[in-house]
Amino acid sequence: MDEAVREKLAFxxxxxxxxLLALFCVIAFGIATLSPDDEYxxxxxxxxxxxxxxxxxxxxxxxxxxxxxxxxxxxxxxxPGELIGQVRIxxxxxxxxxxxxxxxxxxxxxxxxxxxxxxxxxxxxxTPIDELCEKMNEWHARxxxxxxxxxxxxxxxx
Numbered sequence: 001m002d003e004a005v006r007e008k009l010a011f012x013x014x015x016x017x018x019x020l021l022a023l024f025c026v027i028a029f030g031i032a033t034l035s036p037d038d039e040y041x042x043x044x045x046x047x048x049x050x051x052x053x054x055x056x057x058x059x060x061x062x063x064x065x066x067x068x069x070x071x072x073x074x075x076x077x078x079x080p081g082e083l084i085g086q087v088r089i090x091x092x093x094x095x096x097x098x099x100x101x102x103x104x105x106x107x108x109x110x111x112x113x114x115x116x117x118x119x120x121x122x123x124x125x126x127t128p129i130d131e132l133c134e135k136m137n138e139w140h141a142r143x144x145x146x147x148x149x150x151x152x153x154x155x156x157x158x
Contacts, residue, residue, distance in 0.1 A: 009135070011070040013080075014126045018063045021124070025056030058082070062124075070125060070132075074143050077136065079121060089119065091144035097136050099129065106133045 032048035062068045062080060071078045076090035093110045100107040106121040106129065123129045 007074060009072040009139075011072075011125045011127050011132060013062055013068045013124050015063060017124050018059045022056050022059035022063070025052040025059060028052040029056065070121065072136065072139050077139075087119070091140050094140055094144060097133060097140055099133050103129055105129065106136065108136075 028048060029052040032045050032052065035045065061084075065080065068080045074091075076088060076093075078086050078088045081087050089108070089110050093112070095109045095111065095116070097106060097108050099105075100120055103123070105123050108119045108121065110117055110119065121132075125132055127135075
């Protein structure tokens with residue numbers, strides 16, 4: 001097997017960004033639960049409580065996991081799943097990789113079995129988001145088309 005095909009790269013999550021996210025969620029939870037409100041069922045209040053709990057648990061989970069990193073290889077990339085497990089996307093399935101608005105993450109448009117989907121990788125890694133997006137585009141250009149060309153039958157020689 002070619003050495004370039006076996007190439008792998010990993011980007012580690014930044015622990016202090018995860019800590020700040022978890023701290024923000026704890027503060028938001030406290031504000032939402034302690035805010036004086038005459039109505040018992042205030043939709044905004046419950047939405048704030050639920051979202052802060054979910055995001056906070058996710059941040060604590062990612063801090064506790066030993067190897068929560070974004071991994072690139074010749075076939076595609078793998079990132080931690082939304083709650084548990086891993087999400088893996090092949091380079092051949094990706095249509096575009098670009099920075100999302102305000103540089104808060106990387107937006108990846110890809111095709112699934114039936115649908116076109118968008119995945120956002122948040123800015124939680126030690127590597128600056130610009131460099132990470134540039135590296136992912138570089139790997140997509142290098143391996144995405146190469147793998148696709150291997151899957152397509154070649155035309156017979158004249």
